[in-house]
Amino acid sequence: MPPAVIVDAVRSPMGRGKLGGALSGLHPVDLLAQVLNALAERNSLDPATVDDVLVGCVGQNGEQSATPGRQAVLAAGWPESVPSVTIERKCGSGQQALDFAVQGVLAGAYDIAVAAGVESMSRVPMGSARGDADPHGPLVTQRYSPGLVPQGVSAELVAQKWRMSREQLDAFAVASHERAAAAAASGAFDREIVAITTPDGEVRADETIRPGSTVEKLGALKPAFASSPHAPRFPDLEWKVTAGNSSQLTDGAAALLVMSEERAAALGLTPRARIVATAVTGDDPLMMLTGPIPATRKLLQRSGLSIDDIAAFEVNEAFASVPLAFQAEFGIPAERLNPRGGAIALGHPLGASGARLATTLLGYLEDTGQRYGLQTMCEAGGMANALVIENLSAGRN
Secondary structure, three states: OEEEEEEEEEEOOEOOOOOOOOOOOOOOHHHHHHHHHHHHHHOOOOOHHHHEEEEOOOOOOHOOOOOOOHHHHOOOOOOOOOOOEOOEOOOOHHHHHHHHHHHHOOOOOOEEEEEEEEEEOHHHHHHHHHOOOOOOOHHHHHHHHOOOOHHHHHHHHHEEEEOOOHEEEEEHHHHHHHHHHHHHOOOOOOOOEEEEEOOEEEEEEOOOOOOOOHHHHHOOOOOOOOOOHHHHHOOOOOOOOOOOOEOOOOEEEEEEEEEEHHHHHHHHOOOOOOEEEEEEEEEEOOOOOOOOOHHHHHHHHHHOOOOOHHHEEEEOOOEHHHHHHHHHHHOOOHHHEEOOHHHHHHOOOOOHHHHHHHHHHHHHHHHHOOOOOEEEEOOOOOOEEEEEEEEEEEHHH
16 A cells, blocks of 8 residues: 655644634635645645545535535635545544545545635525424433533533533633644744635734733633523533633635655655554543543554644644543643644634644644644544654654
């Protein structure tokens, strides 16, 4: 099997996912099209040679309903011969797109693939595809009687299980903003971000980072899920999850160029990374957000690596309680966990986040000269993806 390598990775700036956000005036197809073109142009890639474009997208309705990757390929002016497929594994959709692209190259099905993700949460609101429908059905409700709960309530259950205080959650959120602000100020994001042209002008920087966040300011926010219809089921919960210690609704896109090592050499391209191993698993759908823990254990066993071999961990900050529980389980030093901030500061454009995390993690490994990074994401329904990425420049230095 030909080894699969990541030649490049780019992302858009992150825009607030609401009316008036920096990217809200741009159709999601056009947003992704610009990211695809930037990826091709940076690598002098002939788009006609791309075998498939695999795109993570969660809200597949409205403007994201017609296989958004296919529409983006056409919007980018790429040849009509380039196909695309949409992948939906909830918050891990973009990461699953990367997994499938790598697996396709390893299987010999692709020579060149693009793994991407897109979500415009300002234009296609979260949950709008579901409407008032019950996605669980009577048998799932019967099995988990009296029924499953929204992710925010699950985040509260995680915080309770690991005995997290409100101050811990808020302090983690502040640190996320501080790290992201420091990375932006130092130029650490410059290589990964591509400028996006919108009807209102060009966007070059993340809009979501709040460098002035403090524990005191976040402490003034009210718990977001204490009035949930499910709250009476949990009378002992001390409600702590707020908008401030949760991921932001965001517009964004990201894309990675994946190909066989042989094809990269033929094109004169220097691979930046490879995926060492991947894993996906399910976990308790009531707790819902704990999947990264068993997924990481499965991944480490599969890869033959240990926690100590991993220089940096990207654990998606759906809620602050998720990476904090992960940290508690594995004993990870704080400086190795989301070292450039996470979704609390940079936002969580659902289908794009997995590709965005991989892009940021790769940049961090290269800038620090370290070899292995681990990325994992909790997903609705109690699932999780995990992967280990190897910075190939570490072996060349």
